[in-house]
Amino acid sequence: MSMAAGAQARPMLELGGVHKAFGGVKALADVGLRLFAGEVHTLMGQNGAGKSTLIKVLTGVHAPDAGRIELDGRPIAPDSTLAAQALGISTVYQEVNLCPNLSVAENIFIGRYPGRFGRIDWKSVHAQARSLLAQLQIEIDVGAPLASYPLAIQQMVAISRALSVSAKVLILDEPTSSLDEAEVQQLFKVLRRLREQGMAILFVTHFLDQTYAISDRITVLRNGVREGEYLAAELPRLELVNKMVGSVVIDHDRLQAATTAVADGLSSAAGDNGEVFVEASEFGRRGMLAPQDLEIRRGEVYGLCGLLGSGRTELARLLFGAERADSGQLRIGGRALKPSAPREAIAAGIGYCPEDRKKEGAILELSVRENIILALQARQGLLRVVPRRQQHRIAADYVKWLGIKTADLETPIGLLSGGNQQKALLARWLATDPGMLILDEPTRGIDVRAKQEIMDFVTALCRKGMAILFISSELPEVLRCSDRMLVLRDRQACGQYRRGELDEAGVLRVIAGEAA
Structure with missing residues (x-):
């Protein structure tokens, strides 16, 4: 069971009044979001609703035009993904963003190689990489080039990289798009374990079944505006779809x-x-x-x-x-x-x-x-x-x-x-x-x-x-x-x-x- 967010004094991560525009196009308008420790919080919305922009604001890719971001009660303003990662915010994007020419182990620890006597400890790199992948029930040759594995395995390597950092918040942007059902269930087992350990998880998906299988809380965005925040157990599926679409129907x-x-x-x-x-x-x-x-x-x-x-x-x-x-x-x-x-x-x-x-x-x-x-x-x-x-x-x-x-x-x-x-x-x-x-x-x-x-x-x-x-x-x-x-x-x-x-x-x- 997840931790009861409603009883907590404050969210682990909170955004308020966030605005972002690109040229003449409004991407976010007065958007808020709360992530609690020990919860999986799913972000839902149609394409163009502002989900990706919100994630990029959270992770320092885009600076908000207005608004505030607080992590564990403290104001933050990450100006890069590395800065966000240093603060404890790790992200796995929908499109695998790794180096296919490097090995699996190198991709997991790139920029953070464990060393010994001023040199990279490759034995430790490979051992830790195998251990992280074992959490996802993946057993592969971590010394092989990432490009030698299919997209689904590459996605699991990206998730392992995010887990290798001592993160307070884990953001997963469509992580299951390239996974089959068995791999999705493996991932969900890991997410449930991380949730029990107190991590705040933001999960972005278009799949309704997955939303209700893993979510404690749901925030709906529509046309760059937050439509609302709901407990998953109290939001029927049809109502969720209606909130995502609003009064707009296909003409x-x-x-x-x-x-x-x-x-x-x-x-x-x-x-x-x-x-x-x-x-x-x-x-x-x-x-x-x-x-x-x-x-x-x-x-x-x-x-x-x-x-x-x-x-x-x-x-x-x-x-x-x-x-x-x-x-x-x-x-x-x-x-x-x-x-x-x-x-x-x-x-x-x-x-x-x-x-x-x-x-x-x-x-x-x-x-x-x-x-x-x-x-x-x-x-x-x-x-x-x-x-x-x-x-x-x-x-x-x-x-x-x-x-x-x-x-x-x-x-x-x-x-x-x-x-x-x-x-x-x-x-x-x-x-x-x-x-x-x-x-x-x-x-x-x-x-x-x-x-x-x-x-x-x-x-x-x-x-x-x-x-x-x-x-x-x-x-x-x-x-x-x-x-x-x-x-x-x-x-x-x-x-x-x-x-x-x-x-x-x-x-x-x-x-x-x-x-x-």
Whole structure:
């Protein structure tokens, strides 16, 4: 059981009257937050609600325009993440922010290596790293490069790094986005143990089930304003959703008009619905993906379904040429082609929104306009520069059609919320008029409304004849959206199914190797 926060004299961490704006866009307005020792406090809100900005204010990334921050009753004003860490505030961000070329142990202790006689004590570094990972029930070679492990393991290493500091407050920004259910439960065991030890934990997530599984208290942000603070046990799920959304509902008429405008602007992708666009035979790569057979047709959503590490992303990267296949045949748009680089796939009419939008998708320092125009310029080549006026027109159209919230087209994309970044990446590929769009976890880490908007656009594009290869860890989403789907296990195909042939239980039976 958690400590009774209501009986405590004061919060471990408290914010009051916090304001923050970027240019003409208000990010936070008179926001308050209380974190008590011995509690897990979940921060909820849609994309653009101000969650990420609030965390960055707490951790010294952004200075508030106004307001106060108190830690254990004392005013603080961290001006960097290191300063916040020195005060006892550790953070694990949604996107893994480590050094992939360094070892696991080096990533955990970088900048804080234990020493002996003026030298780094590597034996101690490795021993302590193994001990910290053991708390998360992870046993790996801590001397191996971080890049040799999948994203889920990298996320657990980031959490271990945060735990290695004597923290009073632990902030977890979407830490479970890349974890499977078993890994989530391992993490929650650790959080419960830390809670019992008196740590104040701020947990940011979009998952309602996880919120109610771990939370003692919930704060809801909406449009940069604190809607309220509630005890989790006293806040029904439907009421929480209503508080996050407020009186704002999805305008389906506006969405229909916008999706029609986007789809009508794409001509070459249309073709004949049902025509095979991608045909693969014994297509794969040794050590990465067993040889696969598949057909993806224009005008359909083709889903890839399986557990973390099942081979979904590997198949997408092989089709896009980000990894080179070493077996099989592939035809794209009726032409034999086995792309050895993304530029070949782009030229053949394939677009790819990757799983890790910050590492492989958005270029955070570039503007919204530059990010949207990037793929189109790459396809045309360096000698055929897209005129600045045309760039502005294309970007402005997609910002309007997709409802991307930005102060202007020249705003660095890194300042946008996760959902708006994802929409901008979708716009990047739509601007190339692709025949097929690969969407790898397009709704990861974004709120329910943004998910619905993105999937509505996907549906409209399919109606106009575009092929969609759709990958998601959320099984109900794959079942709901896919016309056909391929179930993968251990990087090989288990079977292909049409809409309605499997429910969630059936998919899990296929993955487990039982008859569907």
